[in-house]
Amino acid sequence: MDTVSIGQVDIRRRVTRIATFLGGAYFFFYFVSPQSVIEHWGIQEAHEPISNGFIVIGTMAIGLGIINILSTHGSKVIFKRKGWQYSVALLLGFLAIVVTTASQWLESLRVSERVQSVQVLGDFAQRIIEDDQIVSGRREGVVKSMSPAGALPPLSARISALVHYSELQVRQIHADVARWRITPNTSQAQHELLNELEQASREVEGATVTLRHLSSASLGSADEGALQDLSRKAGKLASAFSLVMRKNASSTLSQRMYDLLYNGLFNHLGSAMFALLGVYIAAAAYRAFRIRSVESALMMIAALIVMLGQISFGKHLYSELPAIRQWLLEVPNSAAFRAIRLGAGVAGLMLAIRMWLSIESTSFSSRSK
């Protein structure tokens, strides 16, 4: 049994090392190869899907975070460990934001689906024109409006379907408008939007009536004009409908809850945490600037010069203070920053090479043995 498990661990380690090496090799060669080579070998096109793959794997880890939250705080609540009340608050907050975000997402999905169903009306009319132009040889391309059997349905059937669909959409919009009008607390602005929507739907209705009697085998210029007119008016209707739908969606319970929890609570709590920095900076500065050694004395002097150089009052004390402050920031400070960055960068490079080649302590020691 032990031999099997040791063998499994060894295989797992070997597979991990091979995968690490191959992944590292890909990015290394992508980084060091000239642009022309990358393009010639077609790596450029593959690079984005590969990078996205890494993002997808990373996203999967979010599940680990959720499991950890539930197990850590769930067990605390179940066994009533010290501070279990905080865990209850956290779990309730977690549940509230998950439910609110999910329902808000479903609501926005419903809105976009409904708007798309109106938008498709204009696209349908446009497609009939394009297909007719291709069939009559006035335009190059491939006919797209194929029936499931693979043949282009007759023009009259397509027009009839378009008319039927248009009438259906207009009827639905009229019903929606009537329903929204009697909803309590509808504002003046919303009434104006509804008026615009009604006007747009009437225009589409009018354009549809013209098409109802069209039954010729191919489109004449007047018919094409009528379809273009319907397409344009359907586009206008879709944007008016989208405005109304989004305005209505913003007053739904899920959206209001989302606004309250995320925009009203979470963002402001984050700002409050950030605001704590001001207080903490003062407390930390008091501790750091107590002159206890040569280093803290130097730090105190430098900080004093920088602070006085920053304010207009400093100029009155000594006219050169802003210039000294600038020099302190640009010369010694930049030099120190660059030294830290260089050191950390070189160390990071060495560690990255070690990780890429899987040069780990255990493998090395086992080899040396």
Next chain:
Amino acid sequence: MNGFEHATPGVLFLVILAMVLLFRELHRIQSGYQHFIRRIPGIDALESAVGRCAEQGRPVMFTTALTDVGPVLFACLGVLQALAKKVARYKLKLVVPQYSPETMAVVEDSLRAAYHDAGRGSSFDPQSLVFLSSEQFAFASGYMGLMHREKPGAACLFGVFAAESLVLAEAGQQVGARQVAASVSPEQVAFFICTCDYTLIGEELFGASAYMSREPVQVATLAAQDRFKVMMCSVIVWGVACSTIASLWPSLRILMPHDVLSADWLAWRAWIP
């Protein structure tokens, strides 16, 4: 220069040079060469702080804050592993607040291995890793709450930090924890110096795990990076000398290091006969 996406031959040469140096140092260590590592007071203090926690029965806290999976995290893990072994030996409680779920998976694996190496695999509690939030200030407030509830005797802040650094370090100050910070973000170093008992600056973070564990591979890496840094410094000296000469005698044509490193493949093809 072709930008960040594609290296120039000069950069490729530097990467190969780094590899050569690393393998050379590994070979030297394998042949029994002993490298000297200077004292890092912050790490010595960390070891004594763990002892203090054992006396007072207080937990130890370790955070990698905003660090993502990458070289900095692996440098932090070296320290965490060495620390976890000590914590396991003293039977102390270790609390590791987490910012990123991806990092959490790696940290958990590494902690489990450390407890196993210390001979106390069964004492490892997966709940010592606490996922707080992937939002910067939500993480900071969660960390503060955890700090005030757990009241650790020692707190280590290792890795990448941003504006929340001072919030985290001040929370430790308030509960009287001995704090050691190490950051590769130069902007945050000043905050840590003001608030923490010891601060490891920049590359010291990478040297810390070698200093604590004295493992041959880690020591070899440390030696290789020092040699590489010396070479980089000589390139800087070359650049300064060239710039000085060029400013004194503008008519002279001097090959600047920047020209060599940033020249793309086409320029190199033109140079090579």
